[in-house]
Amino acid sequence: MSEIKSRPIWGKLEPAEQAAAHLVCAEGRGIEAVRAGFGGRDGLLAQATIVHMAPIGAGKPEGLGGAAYHPHPSRATALTAFRGHLARAKMGTQVHLAGSEAFLNEATTVASACGVVGDGLTTELCGPATRRVQCVHCKGMMDEVAVSPLACSHCGVNLTVRDHYSRRLGAFMGVCVDAEAPGVLPAASRL
């Protein structure tokens, strides 16, 4: 794991007893961190709204008590729904996010754009530590990047993933890797 200063630090889901309500957005297996974080506390779950990126028809997972549960089939629809719930959220709502790094990259950007920061937000990394990367040349975004270097899926430039993260964009920076020696690429390595 890199030690850069801009890289976000993920934690554990910690629903606060004194929060007026809880808004959860989880991706796939992230729901296991949600279940563990709430720990079967019915009082908290009764105040919770859970947006889950999960296959349609899979049904509500066990252990979520009286929480309102809304499955969505893709990350885009889940985040659109999450944004809608945020817009209606009342004062004192605590937000919880769980999923892959690329999901947390994008979801925290949605939350912070709505002013959710500090103790109002807890996060937990579940699943692959793949990164969301933006090509600095064409500005295209790529999800689930596991290996560097890679060819930009939008403009084709060979990129290295620079250890520099933007919370506003929810992405690491991808920069041309062979500008000074076209076609000469370093050995691929996992991020």
Place this chain on the structure above:
Amino acid sequence: MSLAFDFSQTPSFFRDETFRGDFTFENSPEAIHRFPFPFDRDQYMYAVNIEQHMPGPPKSATVFPIDIDEHYVAEMADRAKVLADDPLRCQSLPHMITAEWDLLELLMTSMARDYPEWFSLERDGARWHWINRPLGIDQRFTFGDAATLPHGPMEYITRQCQGDFCLLDQRDDNLWLDAGIVTSQADWSLDFDLGMNFIEWHGPVPRAHDMGIFDRALKFLLNLQIGRPIRRLNWTMTINPRLDTSPENYHRWGIDRTTVTPENVGDKVHLRVELQALWRLPRSNAIVFSIRCYLIKMRELVSVPKWGRRLHRVLRDLPDDLADYKGMTHYRATTLDYLSRHDDGAPTSPGFFPD
């Protein structure tokens, strides 16, 4: 503002030159003599080398708070081209509008006071009248009403002032890069860094975090006072007199670093010095961070014997990781070879200035 500046209509002090394509940029002998050479001794290491932004010697780059020089008109033409290609080089988050007006006031009042033959500002309450003779601009507007200017206040005035500008918001004991115009940068992206705090946007700089440089600098800057601006010098090397060495275009200009030969090194390799200055702003409590770029060719630099000797010794002894960070890997040896022929081993006098 037209992209095609008509140099025949501007006072002859300003050079007709380019920073791209045929790269006709050059320094006059006067510009070489006033170049802000950044090394006061024969070696370099990071330091929080901050000093008060007090008036320097007559004709020097720091004699006035905002320095306008012979490259002004050509640099503004280059900025207009960069912005036409990529408008994201100028961005401002919504809460920064008051700081934008603060910046416009700082620049207009400084330029009109220190260069009255080129700029004038008349103020009648909120009704302002700005004249920029070198660029042929005559603008009446209402201070505080952005609808009375053709661009937002920050973009409007910085299209008329040399140097990149960032506006830093202060909150949570940190500084946040929430607005800026950045078209002549040493390989960093405003679009990527916008919204970052001071520690985050310096993330990729090697060594300096462990040395505590940024923590100390931040503590200092949080206490910056109105009317007491500060400055520091930073440096790197650039191949060709290219102002727009952005990450956005690195896949186009990076190859230039491989084109240095013993025959062209004196003309192609440039020392790039940033005169960085910071001001506290009165209404917004934000900070202006200006990054004014000066370029000098190796051929021009060695015309000052002390600087030729000293730069040779600095580059020769620079740690490899710093040389890599500054992108010098491909042309360091060729440049050192050239400079070594201008270093007879004689002692150099202390301080920045020519003997």
